[in-house]
Amino acid sequence: DTEVTQTPKHLVMGMTNKKSLKCEQHMGHRAMYWYKQKAKKPPELMFVYSYEKLSINESVPSRFSPECPNSSLLNLHLHALQPEDSALYLCASSRAGLADLTDTQYFGPGTRLTVL
Amino acid sequence: QKEVEQNSGPLSVPEGAIASLNCTYSDRVSQSFFWYRQYSGKSPELIMSIYSNGDKEDGRFTAQLNKASQYVSLLIRDSQPSDSATYLCAVNIPSVSGTYKYIFGTGTRLKVLA
Numbered sequence: 001d002t003e004v005t006q007t008p009k010h011l012v013m014g015m016t017n018k019k020s021l022k023c024e025q026h027m028g029h030r031a032m033y034w035y036k037q038k039a040k041k042p043p044e045l046m047f048v049y050s051y052e053k054l055s056i057n058e059s060v061p062s063r064f065s066p067e068c069p070n071s072s073l074l075n076l077h078l079h080a081l082q083p084e085d086s087a088l089y090l091c092a093s094s095r096a097g098l099a100d101l102t103d104t105q106y107f108g109p110g111t112r113l114t115v116l
Numbered sequence: 117q118k119e120v121e122q123n124s125g126p127l128s129v130p131e132g133a134i135a136s137l138n139c140t141y142s143d144r145v146s147q148s149f150f151w152y153r154q155y156s157g158k159s160p161e162l163i164m165s166i167y168s169n170g171d172k173e174d175g176r177f178t179a180q181l182n183k184a185s186q187y188v189s190l191l192i193r194d195s196q197p198s199d200s201a202t203y204l205c206a207v208n209i210p211s212v213s214g215t216y217k218y219i220f221g222t223g224t225r226l227k228v229l230a
Contacts, residue, residue: 029220036152041205042220043160090159101208101216102148107159 003027004108006091012114013047015081023074023091031055032074033105034066035090043090049074081115088112119143120207122221130229135192135223139205143185147206148208148216149188154223155201163190171205195228202226 004025013019023032031050035043048056049068064086065077074091092105120141129135139149148167152160166172166179166188178191188207192199205221 042222045217048217050215056217086124088157088159101210102165103208103216104150104162104165105206105218106162110159112157 002034003095004091006089006108006111008017008111009109010114012116013048013078014116016076018079019083020078020090021076021089023076023093023108024072025093025106025108026050026072027093027095027106028071029093029095029096029106030071031094031096031103032062032068033094034076035092035107036072037088037090037110042072048074078113081113083115086113086115099114117171119209119219120205120221122203122205122224123226124222125225126227127224128227129195129230132229133195135195135199135226135228137190137192137203137226139188139190139207139221140186140212141205141219142186143209144183144184144186146207146209149179149181150206150218151177151188151190152204152206153199154204156182160204180211181218186220192226195226197228197230200226200228 034046037043046067067075088110090110091108094103094105096103151163154160172179176193180189202223204223206218208216
């Protein structure tokens, strides 16, 4: 089973709202990722957690705040977003973490975010 | 210079033909390579990974890797209209901290014509 789940599937929010995206996996994977994908572009890495610790932050604005409460859960807290933040937000997980060059990432279905 | 390059397409092939998708990468240290398929509005789905020079086959898909030429390709035999999607090449690139992360190519849009 290589299932990563994400909720909600769709989210519409205003620029003053606070919302959260949730990602879950029960495969025992030790690395979890947040990506942002705009239309007709490849996924862009935002954050990586390895063994529940933030390992990579790709200079993401502070209006995006990741959280990894446990090894199965990953959240992305959103606050004061801009319309240009509208995109598909993808969560992924991988078995071994960042030190394994053969580690394969499995993606969840994504959350389609619209910021008004 | 882009780290991972793909022709954006669209690449149009007739049903039943072989579709050939190509990817080049700039970092000679890269050791692992992945092909993902992404339907419009959906998330990337892993097709296959390849780590060693040569060919790797899985059903109608064959990945080919040539590290000397820094080139990885994906062949789809007996292409079907359901194969119409964007194909993303991902390369696992080492960082200075000793960890790895994916770098994606821009993707090639494939159209299989019935």
